[in-house]
Amino acid sequence: MPDRRRAERSVSERPTTDRAHDAVLRHIEDSLRSGDLRLGDRLPGERALAEQFGISRASVRDAIRALEVMGIVRSATGSGPNAGTIVVSDPSSALGSALRLHVASQRLPVKDIVEARVMMETWSLAHAAAAPWEPAQLAEPRRLLEAMDDEALPSAAFTALDAQFHVALSALAGNAVVSTMMDSLRESIRGYVDEAVLAHGEWHSIVEELRRQHRGILGAVEARDGERAARLVREHIEWFYAQTL
The missing domain is CATH 1.20.120.530 (GntR ligand-binding domain-like)
Known part of the structure; x- marks a missing residue:
């Protein structure tokens, strides 16, 4: 039973992660097109993005990781000018x-x-x-x-x-x-x-x-x-x- 519940929970959470990825990607694309966001700009933090899109912070992290693999953003922990999630676009x-x-x-x-x-x-x-x-x-x-x-x-x-x-x-x-x-x-x-x-x-x-x-x-x-x-x-x-x- 525990395995079944984990599987059901995984299936139910998957669309949320996918929607998070799509929502964040569309946000970046729309913001780049409008000029509100430029290469080198930093994205808002996890909490702000979670509140903006009505999703969990874990879903935001999954979305950011996917965007990083795609070469759209670069993430770095810590503080300073290179910290946070920065739009880089490295196709x-x-x-x-x-x-x-x-x-x-x-x-x-x-x-x-x-x-x-x-x-x-x-x-x-x-x-x-x-x-x-x-x-x-x-x-x-x-x-x-x-x-x-x-x-x-x-x-x-x-x-x-x-x-x-x-x-x-x-x-x-x-x-x-x-x-x-x-x-x-x-x-x-x-x-x-x-x-x-x-x-x-x-x-x-x-x-x-x-x-x-x-x-x-x-x-x-x-x-x-x-x-x-x-x-x-x-x-x-x-x-x-x-x-x-």
């Missing part, structure tokens, strides 16, 4: 985490993720050729290339810098949605890439070719040769994926 982190789990579950094949990444990056570099970016914006990808030239750099550190390099170049197209999705796609297979590289056992020969390819891609972007940049990044991604099979 690439949320999407990347979700995609990593689906890749791990084999629901999303790595091959399909790589193909989607090729589409995103070739589009980005092709459009970057005519986008209004300033030459100074290439300072970050150049810095990343220099960091990747370190012969003592572990493979996992190299692939992390590699991800930043691709994101920095793709951002030159000026499309925030594409940049966010591309970042998420790249991050979703980093674990797979790191494991495959270690298993391959020939990292030193791979990394030298990656450096050469990176320099070629950057050179095409600097020359605003979108067609060549798109072709090189496609060959680069597909070559690297083939090495990890």
